[in-house]
Amino acid sequence: MAGANEPVEGAGAGEQPVVMMDYFMHLEYHEVVCPIVRRYAASLMEGKILGQFSPKSGLVYVPPRSYCPVSCEWLGEDNLIELEDRGVITAFTIVTPVQYYGQEETEPFAKASVLLDGPGGMLSLQDILEIPPDEVRIGMKVEAVWLPESERNTDEIGNRSWGSAAGAIVGWRPTGEPDLPAETFTDKVY
């Protein structure tokens, strides 16, 4: 972009030169974390992953969200369940970082969707640890790597961080168990 008031040649009609201007915009938002996500954040501090089960659709939401969009059912405290901190990778992407402003990563890394064992629940955009990104596979069994209790925080948990356990779970490492068949998860690629 040209600097402020710098004429751009050949772009205008008539005798007035066309000038460019910079306009920097700054918007700030402060949002109250909703009650059910506050409850989820508190459970992470205790080393537990809390989800919500919809009896009508059979789906599990993590973090809990107070409703099931599929069955259109309001979910309350009674629908809260504690989830497993082990699961299976159902989808992943390898990110090759572009060095835009604010990018702290320099090497390729994997972000994966982890379907939790037992009743279920899906955590998305999870870091996969201890193996290079090109070894991440759909069907790979993983377990959560928790931060020590004293180092946990809920700074990054908000209404918009659906699927995040940041501040409590560093990432997920392979358990070494045999893979589950990838085709099992064709409907869980989100």
Added chain:
Amino acid sequence: MNDIAIVGYAQSPSWERAELTEVQFLFPVIADAIAAANIDRRDIGFTCAGSCDYLSGQTFAFVSNLEAVGAWPPISESHVEMDGAWAMYEAWIALQHGDIDVALAFGSGKSSPGDPAHIYPLQMDPYTLTPLGADPASLAALQARALLDSGRITEREMAEVAARNRKDAIGNPHAQVSGEVDVDALLATPYVTAPMRAHDLPPYSDGACAVIMATADKAREICENPVWIRGIDHRIEIHQPGMRDLRESPSTAAAGHGAGVGDGPVDIAELSVAYTHQEKILTDALGLGDGVKINPSGGPLTANPMMATGLSRIAEAARAIQRGDAKRAVAHATSGQPLQQNLVCVLEGDLR
């Protein structure tokens, strides 16, 4: 035009700062409207939503709002980055096609996370007005000044609008501001931005409103007292406020004419009067005389859920008809600054 009726509606409270997310507080509003319409969710043939992603500061926030509707199996839906009243207009058009018989329109907004004085200038001309920070209150103040200078209103009359609205809002469960206030006491308060005092400005509310419409046969089948949409129209004026005579609202007048406001007596009018002086501009544009009760609900000066304020006018007018307070009512919604685009809807009770 095919006869279309409002068969159900619901509103959330107007919160200064909602604890729930927009989807969470929208959820019971949609469910209540469906229950009020005495239909099954799957009976809805078309859904249209009005909201503004800038308010929540989240791209595609309008998509997650659909979670409150139930969009699986897939539904036919649309969205306008406008007040829910325009979503209702689109849904009304869809019903005119005749291939569906029930439609849902809703509007929702959560203003509290951001600062509207910073967000709304972004909808203005990006070269001159946005960098100036042309916010709604400042533009409304320019409009009020022009009207005051013309001698058509006084600051006292503006305060009287505020006092009457707040008194009327007593007992309205959807209102954020209500109570008995003394006009002299209001006039003794300082200007926020001259000539606007705090009571001349609306609250910014978090909230939602949903309306369900049906074609004539369906409406009579499911609803004991449908509220008929006798006319609905919307018009827009030039974007640059400096090129308009801010004392008049020709787009409201044109929309009112198109909707047939003057074709019969009007008992009540629910108008999007977010700034006290705008009541005068709008009643003049619509030709509403002294016998018309304006904003019996309290209006936007007492409850202003952005993106749902206009649709709430329609819901409040429908409620007044169903309650027997009015036979024929006018509802008005506005978009842009100040009163740039206007929608007018004429509602009537069942005359059987």
